[in-house]
Amino acid sequence: MNDFASRIIQGATGDWEMVIGLEVHAQVISNAKLFSGAATAFGAEPNSQVSLVDAAMPGMLPVINEKCVEQAVRTGLGLKARINTFSVFDRKNYFYPDLPQGYQISQYLQPVVGEGIITIDLPDGESREIGITRLHLEQDAGKSLHDQDPNSTYIDLNRSGVALMEIVSEPDMRSPEEAGAYLRKLRTILRYLGTCDGNMEEGSMRADVNVSVRRPGEEFGTRCEIKNVNSIRFVQQAIVYEAQRQVDILEEGGSIDQETRLFDANTGVTRSMRSKEEAHDYRYFPDPDLLPLTFTQEWVDSLMDTLPELPDAKKQRFIDDLGLPAYDAGVLVAEKETADFYEQVAEGRDAKIAANWVMGEFFSALNASSGDITQPPVSAGNLGGLIDLITDGTISGRIAKQVFEAMVESGKDAGTIVEEKGLKQVSDTGAIEAQVDEILAANGDKVEEYRGGKDKLFGFFVGQVMKATQGKANPKVVNEILRKKLDG
Amino acid sequence: MSLDKATVAHVAKLARIRVEESDLEPMAAELNNIMTWIEQLNEVDTDGVQPMTSVVESVLRQRSDDITDGGYADKVTQNAPASEASYFVVPKVVE
Structure with a gap:
């Protein structure tokens, strides 16, 4: 090399x-x-x-x-x-x-x-x-x-x-x-x-x-x-x-x-x-x-008036107005079509989350398909819709990746897939609490160890609850309830 | 400025014109006559005079970006010493 x-x-x-x-x-x-x-x-x-x-x-x-x-x-x-x-x-x-x-x-x-x-x-x-x-x-x-x-x-x-x-x-x-x-x-x-x-x-x-x-x-x-x-x-x-x-x-x-x-x-x-x-x-x-x-x-x-916004200016705007890191902005403006796609996804949404999705899951899927952003595996509107479901708490970030894969395969929008597959995030405290109780009861020995100072086991309990709920439990709520039950 | 025999041979080669060895000397003399004649122009004081780009007072005419020509490969290759499948065929030139 x-x-x-x-x-x-x-x-x-x-x-x-x-x-x-x-x-x-x-x-x-x-x-x-x-x-x-x-x-x-x-x-x-x-x-x-x-x-x-x-x-x-x-x-x-x-x-x-x-x-x-x-x-x-x-x-x-x-x-x-x-x-x-x-x-x-x-x-x-x-x-x-x-x-x-x-x-x-x-x-x-x-x-x-x-x-x-x-x-x-x-x-x-x-x-x-x-x-x-x-x-x-x-x-x-x-x-x-x-x-x-x-x-x-x-x-x-x-x-x-x-x-x-x-x-x-x-x-x-x-x-x-x-x-x-x-x-x-x-x-x-x-x-x-x-x-x-x-x-x-x-x-x-x-x-x-x-x-x-x-x-x-x-x-x-x-x-x-x-x-x-x-x-x-x-x-x-x-x-x-x-x-x-x-x-x-x-x-x-x-x-x-x-x-x-x-x-x-x-x-x-x-x-x-x-x-x-x-x-x-x-x-x-x-x-x-x-x-x-x-x-x-x-x-x-x-002719000067007919020039589009050029990459340097666009990159600076992504950094200044959207708060993106210079690296992300640079990657997104490298092709005009990519920048346009990103801006459609980010419109009215969290710019950084949008950038992460476009540069992460979306780019992988794009590379695996045509590689041509004018024929995207998931449309900008649909990707935006997925991000909306994450932001409003309907699905967790982890489930979102699963939904994204299904979107690539089926071409359906995020809402439809979440509905069809029953992937809605469970934020209902009562239901999660019941699940937590069940897990704690089944793992009495680990609970003792945790309380004896083995802090790292906290992650184990979160994992167990998420597994029992097929990842649908709102992780934030799970954390709160576990804290309360284990430490309280 | 004066042209020697070697320069004439070089110019002839660049122009792909074959000049026999025996013709180089006379041709150099002829060209030198022409050069001397042209060099008289240097005697004219041209300070402050814009270079003339054309004898007609006119601006460059431009065409619009429309496809108005082409589509006749047969006509284009009609005079070629050799052609094949609408290509010109020439002796092998490869670097």
Whole structure:
């Protein structure tokens, strides 16, 4: 097991510090592509969502999709970033079969979004701010399939021209754990905003990882870029491997070549991608087919009003207004749907009890079922109803777990199950007292021991009464009566 | 600024244009002529002048987010030297 939290690599010649920056490509949620009217949906028949613009037929001209601009600006606002009301599209020139134009339309010197900030939450409860350098809009490339035929590569251009946001961080991260926290937080923000679905398996969010090492406090070392890593765990593994590789080279007196590397998830190793080296000469120039992208500050302000409550603000509200511990609040806001579900359950009820139920029994049941909170094993309303029965004393907390299981199985509400199974808590003092008397009479020896100073036996008596009542006796009342009878 | 033979060869390679060895020297001379001509522009004082982004006084036209195109894989692959099951087929490129 790698220690992702470690910021320092102990080498033979002393300590080394990791320096990490991330470039994330996030596919924009839109119906149509960035510069054409073809559809963007994932998984369609090959080349069925390709316009003549996306296929780069001669004479075709790009026309920008206003929705993609809006999504980029909204993302920028969510990252508390500077929005540039004037930005420019450039051509980034390189040759690859899945890039029919021979250039990618991107933004180089004047991106649509400038410096921003992401606050990451670390497992020890600490928070750190990671700088965002920029966010720009660009076209995605098509897809190459290498496994269809031994001698040729198959190209599907459905993804060609789909809008991407490239989000570049400052080299502010110092451990694989921080890189993971950054990616998780960025994904959460994108999902809250509805600007990218953050699905790394389907490739709608991909990361390029820049790694270098240095002696703590000294100048940055030479970095290597690990391309296209497609899961958070792989990003962390790639950093661990790559940083160690660089330390080994430096300690043997070598130097690091700035280069592009690939991470092999099967072996956990990064390797040089030499063929792409020359391609770094991208010869950017402003795209003559496109005028600069301009919009007004008033429009930006109007988008600001459409932003949902973002995870940091929601977490703070859960802590301040609902009195939840920071840990609980953090878990509940990680996905917007989870936060919405929780708020429905907690509405008008004890926030902490609601949090315990959602994060405890409910999450277990959810994981055991679809894992998709939009199809919960128990609805928010029904879970709330169960909590009401606990709060008003109809059932005990222990019985509630039993009721919850029955709810998952049958889909019925708590009240119906309690009624059908006769699980109502007995708070009737007379009935409980009779039960207590019976237990005490049957265990005369234990009563003597208890009175002789063996205090721990109190729990035994509570257990016996609960068992005799099938758990339905109100534990508070049982305790009171036992105290009175045993100690009084 | 002056281009040497090696730079011309490099630019040609990046552009995937084949230039015969014997043509590199003359081409460097030709390109240098063009560069010199362009460099005359540096003599113009452009302090305080906004860079011109277009010869027409116009703003970037935007489209609405509607699906209006696509659905013709046959047309898209029609000119391809090789295609199979609606894919383009190209020589193996694998990293």
